[in-house]
Amino acid sequence: MANVELVTAADLQLMQGLAQRVTATRPDLLNSDATFGELAWNWGKGQAGDGASRPRRLWFSGGDLVAWSWARLPHRVRRSDGSVKDVTGAYLAYQVHPDHAGLVDEVIDWYDGTAAGIERTVMPSAADEFALKRWAAYGYETDPAALGDAGSWTQLDARDLTDVEQPVLPDGFRFRTADEAGPEAAVQAHLDAWAPSTYTAEGYEGVRRTATYRGDLHLLVEAPDGTMASSTIMWFDEANRTAEFEPVGTHPDYRRLGLARAMLLHGMRLARAAGATHVTVACLGAPGHPQARGLYYGVGFRELTRDAPLIKAAAVG
Numbered sequence: 001m002a003n004v005e006l007v008t009a010a011d012l013q014l015m016q017g018l019a020q021r022v023t024a025t026r027p028d029l030l031n032s033d034a035t036f037g038e039l040a041w042n043w044g045k046g047q048a049g050d051g052a053s054r055p056r057r058l059w060f061s062g063g064d065l066v067a068w069s070w071a072r073l074p075h076r077v078r079r080s081d082g083s084v085k086d087v088t089g090a091y092l093a094y095q096v097h098p099d100h101a102g103l104v105d106e107v108i109d110w111y112d113g114t115a116a117g118i119e120r121t122v123m124p125s126a127a128d129e130f131a132l133k134r135w136a137a138y139g140y141e142t143d144p145a146a147l148g149d150a151g152s153w154t155q156l157d158a159r160d161l162t163d164v165e166q167p168v169l170p171d172g173f174r175f176r177t178a179d180e181a182g183p184e185a186a187v188q189a190h191l192d193a194w195a196p197s198t199y200t201a202e203g204y205e206g207v208r209r210t211a212t213y214r215g216d217l218h219l220l221v222e223a224p225d226g227t228m229a230s231s232t233i234m235w236f237d238e239a240n241r242t243a244e245f246e247p248v249g250t251h252p253d254y255r256r257l258g259l260a261r262a263m264l265l266h267g268m269r270l271a272r273a274a275g276a277t278h279v280t281v282a283c284l285g286a287p288g289h290p291q292a293r294g295l296y297y298g299v300g301f302r303e304l305t306r307d308a309p310l311i312k313a314a315a316v317g
Contacts, residue, residue, distance in 0.1 A: 015095070027305065036212070041247065056069060066097040068095055074087055074118065132308060143310055148288075164300075192228070217274070248263075
């Protein structure tokens with residue numbers, strides 16, 4: 001890992017800027033983990049944990065960032081329940097501006113060199129026909145496990161904000177913001193919803209330090225007993241007037257009460273008041289993961305784009 005370059009806060013802003021430019025022209029070509037909100041969330045929470053196992057490379061043209069690659073190499077994950085998981089393969093998040101599509105070959109070369117000898121996965125947009133052909137030329141194939149009923153590919157959903165219904169919470173529940181509830185409550189809300197999780201107080205501090213985090217757009221639903229029963233962060237892309245929900249989660253003891261639905265509607269109305277005209281959210285798209293997709297479709301989201309999960313076996317040079 002000598003001389004490995006890691007993503008800095010300045011890099012993150014450049015990468016988000018590229019996400020904004022792609023969103024403005026070809027939102028269907030946004031790759032998994034390369035959206036405005038996903039970048040901030042993944043970078044922020046990773047600073048306290050797996051940041052050191054995530055090298056990157058940036059490509060510029062005329063001073064503008066036009067492509068980036070951000071690999072996740074094998075590392076050990078420690079979760080909130082005390083368990084440990086060893087990640088043995090490599091995964092690549094990347095984005096190439098459509099006007100510089102040919103750079104995908106350099107992205108692939110960099111990835112193959114950085115993760116040589118390791119099983120490699122990547123999830124380009126299914127709409128990016130040029131990139132899919134180039135990945136195939138380098139020996140990457142469709143990942144059958146990822147495309148199975150319980151597969152891990154995601155889809156990005158979107159809706160406009162012209163007509164957002166009034167949110168309704170059960171009696172005794174109320175909306176809060178992270179600014180109001182405080183860091184400890186915000187972290188616990190995430191841990192309760194996603195247990196076992198790698199999230200920590202230090203990870204939340206990393207999220208808060210991202211330039212685009214807003215505590216007034218970090219929403220929670222408080223139960224009558226004071227438990228933060230549901231939570232989400234909205235990432236507001238002012239240039240495109242869009243807001244992205246990432247992550248969204250509800251405490252297992254408080255599911256099926258309509259809390260997440262109400263929280264999403266509340267968030268949409270706040271986003272509209274802030275100047276947004278559209279919102280997006282990502283979810284698992286495989287048939288075996290209908291819950292989140294059903295929630296989002298129930299409040300007006302529809303699929304915008306989806307992953308095309310690819311894999312290259314470790315035995316391939």
